[in-house]
Amino acid sequence: xxxxxxxxxxxxxxxxxxxxxxxxxxxxxxxxxxxxxxxxxxxxxxxxxxxxxxxxxxxxxxxxxxxxxxxxxxxxxxxxxxxxxxxxxxxxxxxxxxxxxxxxxxxxxxxxxxxxxxxxxxxxxxxxxxxxxxxxxxxxxxxxxxxxxxxxxxxxxxxxxxxxxxxxxxxxxxxxxxxxxxxxxxxxxxxxxxxxxxxxxxxxxxxxxxxxxxxxxxxxxxxxxxxxxxxxxxxxxxxxxxxxxxxxxxxxxxxxxxxxxxxxxxxxxxxxxxxxxxxxxxxxxxxxx
Amino acid sequence: xxxxxxxxxxxxxxxxxxxxxxxxxxxxxxxxxxxxxxxxxxxxxxxxxxxxxxxxxxxxxxxxxxxxxxxxxxxxxxxxxxxxxxxxxxxxxxxxxxxxxxxxxxxxxxxxxxxxxxxxxxxxxxxxxxxxxxxxxxxxxxxxxxxxxxxxxxxxxxxxxxxxxxxxxxxxxxxxxxxxxxxxxxxxxxxxxxxxxxxxxxxxxxxxxxxxxxxxxxxxxxxxxxxxxxxxxxxxxxxxxxxxxxxxxxxxxxxxxxxxxxxxxxxxxxxxxxxxxxxxxxxxxxxxxxxxxxxxxxxxxxxxxxxxxxxxxxxxxxxxxxxxxxxxxxxxxxxxxxxxxxxxxxxxxxxxxxxxxxxxxxxxxxxxxxxxxxxxxxxxxxxxxxxxxxxxxxxxxxxxxxxxxxxxxxxxxxxxxxxxxxxxxxxxxxxxxxxxxxxxxxxxxxxxxxxxxxxxxxxx
Numbered sequence: 001x002x003x004x005x006x007x008x009x010x011x012x013x014x015x016x017x018x019x020x021x022x023x024x025x026x027x028x029x030x031x032x033x034x035x036x037x038x039x040x041x042x043x044x045x046x047x048x049x050x051x052x053x054x055x056x057x058x059x060x061x062x063x064x065x066x067x068x069x070x071x072x073x074x075x076x077x078x079x080x081x082x083x084x085x086x087x088x089x090x091x092x093x094x095x096x097x098x099x100x101x102x103x104x105x106x107x108x109x110x111x112x113x114x115x116x117x118x119x120x121x122x123x124x125x126x127x128x129x130x131x132x133x134x135x136x137x138x139x140x141x142x143x144x145x146x147x148x149x150x151x152x153x154x155x156x157x158x159x160x161x162x163x164x165x166x167x168x169x170x171x172x173x174x175x176x177x178x179x180x181x182x183x184x185x186x187x188x189x190x191x192x193x194x195x196x197x198x199x200x201x202x203x204x205x206x207x208x209x210x211x212x213x214x215x216x217x218x219x220x221x222x223x224x225x226x227x228x229x230x231x232x233x234x235x236x237x238x239x240x241x242x243x244x245x246x247x248x249x250x251x252x253x254x255x256x257x258x259x260x261x262x263x264x265x266x267x268x269x270x271x272x273x274x275x276x277x278x279x280x281x282x283x284x285x286x287x288x289x
Numbered sequence: 290x291x292x293x294x295x296x297x298x299x300x301x302x303x304x305x306x307x308x309x310x311x312x313x314x315x316x317x318x319x320x321x322x323x324x325x326x327x328x329x330x331x332x333x334x335x336x337x338x339x340x341x342x343x344x345x346x347x348x349x350x351x352x353x354x355x356x357x358x359x360x361x362x363x364x365x366x367x368x369x370x371x372x373x374x375x376x377x378x379x380x381x382x383x384x385x386x387x388x389x390x391x392x393x394x395x396x397x398x399x400x401x402x403x404x405x406x407x408x409x410x411x412x413x414x415x416x417x418x419x420x421x422x423x424x425x426x427x428x429x430x431x432x433x434x435x436x437x438x439x440x441x442x443x444x445x446x447x448x449x450x451x452x453x454x455x456x457x458x459x460x461x462x463x464x465x466x467x468x469x470x471x472x473x474x475x476x477x478x479x480x481x482x483x484x485x486x487x488x489x490x491x492x493x494x495x496x497x498x499x500x501x502x503x504x505x506x507x508x509x510x511x512x513x514x515x516x517x518x519x520x521x522x523x524x525x526x527x528x529x530x531x532x533x534x535x536x537x538x539x540x541x542x543x544x545x546x547x548x549x550x551x552x553x554x555x556x557x558x559x560x561x562x563x564x565x566x567x568x569x570x571x572x573x574x575x576x577x578x579x580x581x582x583x584x585x586x587x588x589x590x591x592x593x594x595x596x597x598x599x600x601x602x603x604x605x606x607x608x609x610x611x612x613x614x615x616x617x618x619x620x621x622x623x624x625x626x627x628x629x630x631x632x633x634x635x636x637x638x639x640x641x642x643x644x645x646x647x648x649x650x651x652x653x654x655x656x657x658x659x660x661x662x663x664x665x666x667x668x669x670x671x672x673x674x675x676x677x678x679x680x681x682x683x684x685x686x687x688x689x690x691x692x693x694x695x696x697x698x699x700x701x702x703x704x705x706x707x708x709x710x711x712x713x714x715x716x717x718x719x720x721x722x723x724x725x726x727x728x729x730x731x732x733x734x735x736x737x738x739x740x741x742x743x744x745x746x747x748x749x
Contacts, residue, residue, distance in 0.1 A: 090668065140549065193659045196547070
């Protein structure tokens with residue numbers, strides 16, 4: 001009995017460690033805590049509760065009535081945490097609305113069994129464009145190199161697990177190349193592109209938003225192309241339209257091209273790993289004694 | 290604890306020495322080899338949509354004929370777009386947004402508790418058609434004089450250039466001393482299609498105006514770029530520079546997008562002797578905060594709806610003053626009587642102007658890029674505000690007095706720690722200052738008066 005339980009628990013633990021979503025939830029939560037305590041984000045706790053609550057509730061009903069499958073809190077939780085990290089607002093109603101929009105976009109805007117938009121990106125852009133009381137703060141992280149490295153480390157784990165590190169690196173590589181090219185053309189010192197690359201918002205975007213395996217192209221070539229496209233569009237918005245959230249807008253603009261890229265470069269569609277062969281309810285997680 | 294705001298607030302002014310700095314958005318260039326010294330600069334930026342009005346003030350203290358400045362601007366500026374403003378205006382804006390002290394006076398612990406509040410301001414000290422050969426020569430160097438005009442005491446040239454070397458040569462030939470290192474930065478601006486706004490003092494006009502100081506220059510233009518060029522100013526600067534940006538928008542707080550904007554510490558209770566040295570204390574406090582970030586950064590010192598203030602370090606600006614600063618939407622707002630008025634302000638006072646005061650301390654290394662800004666929807670009010678809490682200094686003869694004195698001692702100890710932490714000053718030094726001024730209650734003072742007869746004839 002005890003041996004069985006230990007085995008059960010080790011399976012459970014392996015499942016916990018192997019599913020990339022758990023890493024993502026942990027890292028996003030860490031970043032939120034760092035933002036709150038070290039970088040004084042303007043983030044009241046009830047906004048977090050509002051956003052997470054509305055996202056999970058919408059997902060619950062969508063799973064029940066639209067998808068007719070068991071409720072899984074992990075993906076919506078990731079979306080809610082990404083929103084919490086990037087969306088700044090003074091109105092809790094907007095935090096709640098953003099959560100609802102995020103989940104609805106997954107169920108309503110679909111193409112061949114795959115949702116078109118990155119849910120958190122969609123919610124973020126729609127709410128910040130439609131409402132003056134919500135905004136994106138690209139400067140909220142500053143350019144602290146130490147934090148950059150921390151994000152790189154954490155991000156590397158998350159995306160490595162999700163097998164989508166290629167998107168993150170391709171995005172950062174292309175964006176960096178464009179920044180470097182611009183600096184060379186203008187004759188600017190290299191400290192300028194270096195400073196621009198150290199933007200916390202850019203790294204958070206690269207590692208925690210665009211890397212979502214469900215909305216990136218299925219094939220690696222497609223993903224690299226897609227990342228380069230997002231980087232180019234983002235760079236253009238940033239430096240010709242002077243919108244500091246260029247890269248975030250670029251993702252929503254490029255997302256409709258993913259089905260096309262998938263048509264040209266076909267690949268294995270991503271599915272979240274399943275580590276619980278038996279029914280999940282058979283695991284009793286309380287200690288035996 | 291309850292507090293009560295005195296209706297007749299006593300406003301005192303405390304000197305708040307500005308940190309010395311050496312440059313501006315543009316850079317100063319001498320017409321002769323004279324040492325130029327430029328204190329911190331102040332820029333008011335009024336912006337809604339793409340419409341922008343920038344008023345630039347400086348503390349230039351050298352000879353006026355030596356004054357010249359070069360500022361990159363996003364487009365050709367014409368005479369109508371330039372205005373010479375009133376220096377008192379930026380001084381008023383500065384005083385209105387300055388970090389402030391608030392005093393509270395404890396009531397007698399032996400009678401119902403009452404706290405009075407007096408506002409003490411901590412305002413910053415206020416230092417508060419070309420000849421044909423010239424055009425030809427400019428042309429041959431690839432420099433185009435787009436416009437030339439005189440506004441107030443300034444002669445202004447608007448230049449565009451094809452390449453930096455020509456521009457630099459031309460400026461040098463015209464008597465402007467452009468540091469050689471500036472060429473690279475000039476080239477970058479030229480490639481970004483920026484024009485150059487060059488101002489120098491017209492001595493005759495200055496004599497006619499009779500004004501002693503150089504007045505701020507205001508420029509109105511329309512551009513999607515919400516930025517301030519600081520790179521030229523860092524070229525020949527030694528050490529750190531301080532820039533105060535007063536951003537006036539219809540939205541909410543303004544923040545930098547390529548640097549982190551952080552709030553200065555606020556709300557702390559400090560020892561009461563700080564009242565006499567608030568300027569120095571704030572300067573040390575600012576330096577301590579900046580040092581935590583490597584000595585530089587963008588710090589928010591004030592963010593407020595301009596219809597009111599609480600407590601007010603200076604009166605809110607009048608409509609005329611706002612208009613002079615370039616708040617172009619004032620009339621528009623007044624014409625819309627149906628606009629909902631935010632809570633807590635009267636209809637007549639509402640004017641939809643939100644001010645953010647950013648204090649930027651920078652150098653070339655830590656701020657390689659120009660400052661880029663964004664107006665957010667954040668209308669939260671914020672101010673650098675520090676509290677002085679005076680203990681009751683009258684006769685206290687009741688059992689509660691002992692407890693009160695103990696609390697006061699504890700409070701003073703905490704204030705010493707807070708001030709030491711905020712300013713980096715030594716705790717012992719601060720403590721001895723507290724002892725010299727208000728002091729601490731001794732153990733004897735805190736002995737409860739247990740004699741029952743002392744409670745009968747209190748006045749004896």
